[in-house]
Amino acid sequence: MSDIETLERQLLTEIEAAPDEAALEAVRIAALGKKGSVSELLKTLGAMTPEERKTKGPAINGLRDRVATGINTRKGALKDAALNARLNRETVDVTLPVREAPAEAGRIHPITQVVDELTAIFADMGFAVAEGPDIETDELNFTMLNFQADHPAREMHDTFFFNPKPDGSRMLLRTHTSPVQIRTMLSQKPPIRVIIPGRTYRCDSDQTHTPMFHQVEGLVIDKGSHLGHLKWILEEFCKAFFEVDKVKMRFRPSFFPFTEPSLEVDIQCRRQGNEIRFGEGEDWLEILGCGMVHPNVLRNCGLDPDVYQGFAWGMGIDRIAMLKYGMPDLRAFFEADVRWLSHYGFRPLDFPTLAGGLSA
Amino acid sequence: MKLDFPEGDALCPAFGLRLVTGVKNGPSPDWLQRKLTAIGLRPINALVDITNFLTFDRGRPLHVFDAAKVRGNLTVRRAHAGESVLALDGKTYALDDTMCVIADEKGVESIAGIMGGEESGCSETTTDVLIESALWVPHNIARTGRKLGINSDARYRFERGVDPAFMVPGLELATKLVMELCGGTPSEIVVAGDASAPDHVLNFPLSEVRRLSGLDVPPTEVKRVLTHLGFYVAGQGETMKVAVPSWRPDIEGKADLVEEVVRIVGVDNVPATPFPRGDAAFKPVLTPLQVRTRKAKRALAARGLVEAVTWSFIAKPYAELFGGGDAALALANPIAADLSDMRPSIVPSLIGAAQRNADRGFGDTALFEVGQIFRGDKPEDQFTAAAGVRRALAKPAGAGRFWEDKAASVDAFDAKADAFATLAAAGAPMSALQVVPGGPAWLHPGRSGTIQIGPQNVLGYFGEMHPAVLDKLGAEGPMVAFEVVLDRIPEPKAKPTRAKPALELSSFQPVERDFAFVVDRKVRASDIVRAAQSGDRKAITAITVFDVYEGQGIDPDKKSVAIAVRMQPRERTMTDEEIDAIGAKIVAEVTKRTGGVLRG
Numbered sequence: 001m002s003d004i005e006t007l008e009r010q011l012l013t014e015i016e017a018a019p020d021e022a023a024l025e026a027v028r029i030a031a032l033g034k035k036g037s038v039s040e041l042l043k044t045l046g047a048m049t050p051e052e053r054k055t056k057g058p059a060i061n062g063l064r065d066r067v068a069t070g071i072n073t074r075k076g077a078l079k080d081a082a083l084n085a086r087l088n089r090e091t092v093d094v095t096l097p098v099r100e101a102p103a104e105a106g107r108i109h110p111i112t113q114v115v116d117e118l119t120a121i122f123a124d125m126g127f128a129v130a131e132g133p134d135i136e137t138d139e140l141n142f143t144m145l146n147f148q149a150d151h152p153a154r155e156m157h158d159t160f161f162f163n164p165k166p167d168g169s170r171m172l173l174r175t176h177t178s179p180v181q182i183r184t185m186l187s188q189k190p191p192i193r194v195i196i197p198g199r200t201y202r203c204d205s206d207q208t209h210t211p212m213f214h215q216v217e218g219l220v221i222d223k224g225s226h227l228g229h230l231k232w233i234l235e236e237f238c239k240a241f242f243e244v245d246k247v248k249m250r251f252r253p254s255f256f257p258f259t260e261p262s263l264e265v266d267i268q269c270r271r272q273g274n275e276i277r278f279g280e281g282e283d284w285l286e287i288l289g290c291g292m293v294h295p296n297v298l299r300n301c302g303l304d305p306d307v308y309q310g311f312a313w314g315m316g317i318d319r320i321a322m323l324k325y326g327m328p329d330l331r332a333f334f335e336a337d338v339r340w341l342s343h344y345g346f347r348p349l350d351f352p353t354l355a356g357g358l359s360a
Numbered sequence: 361m362k363l364d365f366p367e368g369d370a371l372c373p374a375f376g377l378r379l380v381t382g383v384k385n386g387p388s389p390d391w392l393q394r395k396l397t398a399i400g401l402r403p404i405n406a407l408v409d410i411t412n413f414l415t416f417d418r419g420r421p422l423h424v425f426d427a428a429k430v431r432g433n434l435t436v437r438r439a440h441a442g443e444s445v446l447a448l449d450g451k452t453y454a455l456d457d458t459m460c461v462i463a464d465e466k467g468v469e470s471i472a473g474i475m476g477g478e479e480s481g482c483s484e485t486t487t488d489v490l491i492e493s494a495l496w497v498p499h500n501i502a503r504t505g506r507k508l509g510i511n512s513d514a515r516y517r518f519e520r521g522v523d524p525a526f527m528v529p530g531l532e533l534a535t536k537l538v539m540e541l542c543g544g545t546p547s548e549i550v551v552a553g554d555a556s557a558p559d560h561v562l563n564f565p566l567s568e569v570r571r572l573s574g575l576d577v578p579p580t581e582v583k584r585v586l587t588h589l590g591f592y593v594a595g596q597g598e599t600m601k602v603a604v605p606s607w608r609p610d611i612e613g614k615a616d617l618v619e620e621v622v623r624i625v626g627v628d629n630v631p632a633t634p635f636p637r638g639d640a641a642f643k644p645v646l647t648p649l650q651v652r653t654r655k656a657k658r659a660l661a662a663r664g665l666v667e668a669v670t671w672s673f674i675a676k677p678y679a680e681l682f683g684g685g686d687a688a689l690a691l692a693n694p695i696a697a698d699l700s701d702m703r704p705s706i707v708p709s710l711i712g713a714a715q716r717n718a719d720r721g722f723g724d725t726a727l728f729e730v731g732q733i734f735r736g737d738k739p740e741d742q743f744t745a746a747a748g749v750r751r752a753l754a755k756p757a758g759a760g761r762f763w764e765d766k767a768a769s770v771d772a773f774d775a776k777a778d779a780f781a782t783l784a785a786a787g788a789p790m791s792a793l794q795v796v797p798g799g800p801a802w803l804h805p806g807r808s809g810t811i812q813i814g815p816q817n818v819l820g821y822f823g824e825m826h827p828a829v830l831d832k833l834g835a836e837g838p839m840v841a842f843e844v845v846l847d848r849i850p851e852p853k854a855k856p857t858r859a860k861p862a863l864e865l866s867s868f869q870p871v872e873r874d875f876a877f878v879v880d881r882k883v884r885a886s887d888i889v890r891a892a893q894s895g896d897r898k899a900i901t902a903i904t905v906f907d908v909y910e911g912q913g914i915d916p917d918k919k920s921v922a923i924a925v926r927m928q929p930r931e932r933t934m935t936d937e938e939i940d941a942i943g944a945k946i947v948a949e950v951t952k953r954t955g956g957v958l959r960g
Contacts, residue, residue: 228574
């Protein structure tokens with residue numbers, strides 16, 4: 001065996017035996033470094049005769065290449081081994097829980113959600129959203145809405161009053177959202193199409209009444225809107241809101257001071273436990289009151305009832321929320337019990353749209 | 361018998377009276393008792409039962425006096441201040457001169473149209489009876505009934521209006537029943553005043569039915585319906601003349617006649633008619649405040665807070681703690697003592713709610729509400745506020761103890777972050793907001809802040825709740841709160857297009873340098889940042905406070921504040937000299953304005 005072969009065997013053995021990258025680097029320097037054993041051999045080529053160089057040259061160069069390749073291969077293997085060792089050390093217990101996303105924990109109150117649903121439905125029919133103050137005058141809450149002085153209809157409203165002012169007048173908490181009808185008619189010209197959601201107050205409290213509740217009204221004023229349009233709007237609304245293909249509604253004559261004719265509306269349903277199905281069944285549920293705006297109300301707002309006409313309707317937001325989503329008790333809406341809110345509330349990103357579905 | 365009212369002040373338009381002598385009062389016959397019992401009335405004696413029967417059967421309330429117990433003539437007049445009467449319900453009522461009474465020489469015998477007096481009431485021993493059938497002024501009956509707190513069947517009818525033309529016939533019918541059931545001899549009827557009903561004739565264009573209801577009803581059908589309901593209908597053509605029967609005081613005008621027709625023909629027959637939205641342009645239907653409100657709600661819920669809806673009224677002491685309690689905002693008739701005053705802030709309600717949840721075992725709660733607050737009783741005094749409360753471990757990242765974090769209580773910065781998230785979502789100009797230390801008295805004085813755009817426009821507050829206030833609210837901390845008024849956010853300028861401003865990208869690498877300053881504890885981080893910013897307003901694009909340190913190695917009354925300054929070259933790469941020059945300027949500005957010393 002030539003010296004070259006001996007050297008190669010020895011070097012390859014050392015490369016193979018190098019336990020880490022530092023040891024391998026020492027082998028590399030000892031072989032291929034400036035004064036390395038292979039480098040020294042390469043230097044001898046210069047002093048050789050051409051014949052000698054012909055045979056020794058390829059042998060020495062081959063030696064250098066094989067040693068270099070061996071080092072690189074070993075280097076890759078050592079790197080892989082080191083990475084594997086690191087990865088083996090680096091473990092986490094992935095069964096540990098992560099925090100729930102805040103957007104999953106937060107909730108939107110059913111009243112907010114239902115108002116957003118109403119807005120989506122009626123905006124599509126060309127309605128704007130009007131609002132007004134909670135503290136109202138007797139004039140706007142009653143008189144302009146054709147409640148005559150001392151008429152029993154006033155008393156039936158169980159009004160919250162503030163203390164009289166020096167001039168004898170007294171403010172009150174609106175008993176319905178209807179004063180906003182007046183504010184709207186006084187501040188804008190027909191055609192008018194608005195819905196009016198908001199807080200309302202009556203001093204009444206039992207299983208089904210709370211001193212504060214929410215109503216939504218609709219008001220249309222123009223030169224041609226009649227009961228037929230009102231029926232259509234209410235039917236379309238009920239179908240959209242309750243997310244059913246058909247509804248059956250029953251209109252009963254009734255009395256409200258601010259509408260003439262006045263109607264109460266029932267919707268056909270079937271009750272199953274705390275679930276209510278609409279568009280089927282034998283039960284009827286009263287859901288709203290409505291009618292053609294009373295000529296006196298139009299006159300009070302400076303509109304000629306022989307030229308302008310229109311209709312209005314009103315319903316309880318809390319009530320329709322209960323009917324749709326199955327909450328059994330109105331009082332719980334205002335108790336801020338996080339168990340109730342988490343259960344009946346809505347996730348913040350579940351924004352009701354007609355395109356994506358109201359409650360989908 | 362006489363009506364005693366000054367001219368033009370008749371509280372009793374007409375009064376009819378008849379004496380029947382020699383009656384024998386006793387239990388009424390079975391048929392009458394059965395009818396009364398069936399509608400929940402208790403039979404008393406024949407004379408009283410007859411009046412109750414006619415009240416329901418004919419809508420004609422009557423009253424019967426025991427003639428033996430009436431002294432002298434009956435007078436219908438205003439009550440005198442100080443008078444009182446023992447009524448048939450066994451209660452004594454104090455009267456005043458707004459009320460109408462029937463009196464004899466002894467005093468008041470009956471509260472007109474509402475309830476008779478006990479003293480002259482009919483009993484089994486009555487032999488001579490005075491039957492009264494009268495007309496009263498509806499709103500006066502309503503007012504008197506309300507003042508006295510009497511809800512009687514007579515009041516219910518008189519305050520809504522009864523048929524004036526039936527006053528005398530009703531009296532005749534009552535007489536007939538008295539004679540049938542109790543015998544006796546009637547005298548002539550005495551009538552004072554005028555019981556005739558005014559003629560009420562309406563011009564009724566038939567087109568009104570279609571105009572208001574959308575229903576096509578042939579003229580003959582309109583006529584038939586109205587006639588059957590007791591109206592007198594005359595005329596052929598487009599407009600009929602319709603005379604309103606005396607028993608329909610509710611019929612005022614054309615619309616009322618349409619209602620009569622529609623309810624008889626049937627509302628179910630009104631065809632549902634599509635109501636197209638027309639060709640109006642699709643525009644937002646919500647006002648800016650409505651948009652802010654809904655965005656604020658979703659933003660807060662997305663931060664893990666749960667939306668509550670609480671009463672608009674709170675207990676007076678609580679209102680006072682939060683700057684309210686004005687007499688003008690106190691209810692005259694609250695439903696409960698703790699729901700007496702309009703709230704000046706949503707925070708006390710949320711604190712109460714958080715505490716109730718804690719008492720039930722849910723201590724780490726985060727609640728918010730966006731709703732009305734009241735500073736006065738005018739419309740412009742009502743504002744829409746967004747408020748939130750976090751309790752105990754209800755941190756923004758998640759509530760409760762967790763393996764990954766050390767259990768830290770909520771702090772003022774959680775409330776600040778909620779407030780800023782709300783304002784950002786609601787479209788506030790965030791770079792214009794200033795935070796000033798301190799807040800209202802309900803917040804911890806050293807751990808609270810005021811958010812404003814200049815001293816004139818305070819948008820809201822945030823911080824840790826004042827321990828003494830929590831104590832007064834019966835709540836246990838730690839709790840932090842914020843409240844911002846959404847109406848106070850300035851509206852952005854309207855722009856003609858929706859295009860966003862052009863994006864400016866620099867092709868040169870930004871440079872970041874860190875500086876740590878040792879300053880007095882009282883120095884505000886915001887002042888350090890503002891001073892550093894003035895090192896080079898153009899080149900410096902961002903400054904971040906990345907560390908605040910107090911403790912070992914720093915004087916006890918000092919702190920170290922470290923900032924990272926990012927500089928963006930625009931025309932060419934910055935040289936080291938340029939960067940160092942800006943750095944020196946930053947240090948000089950901070951030192952000049954805050955007394956800060958660059959930490960070695």
